Amino acid sequence: MASVKFSSKMNPKVLERLRARAAQEGRTLSAVLTTAAEDYLERAALRPAFRKAESEVLDDHAELLARLAR
Numbered sequence: 001m002a003s004v005k006f007s008s009k010m011n012p013k014v015l016e017r018l019r020a021r022a023a024q025e026g027r028t029l030s031a032v033l034t035t036a037a038e039d040y041l042e043r044a045a046l047r048p049a050f051r052k053a054e055s056e057v058l059d060d061h062a063e064l065l066a067r068l069a070r
Contacts, residue, residue, distance in 0.1 A: 003030065
């Protein structure tokens with residue numbers, strides 16, 4: 001997939017740490033930022049599914065959980 005150039009702002013200390021990490025790993029800053037964005041989007045997508053499953057479990061086992069809490 002082709003890359004798209006964009007502009008953004010970042011805390012200078014964080015940017016320097018990202019550049020240093022990218023250099024240590026032999027990767028470009030662009031590759032590190034792309035991986036970070038992909039990871040963020042994946043985690044964000046999992047949260048609603050987790051919350052739904054959590055709610056279902058709590059609802060299904062409310063009586064048992066109440067007894068265990070005593």
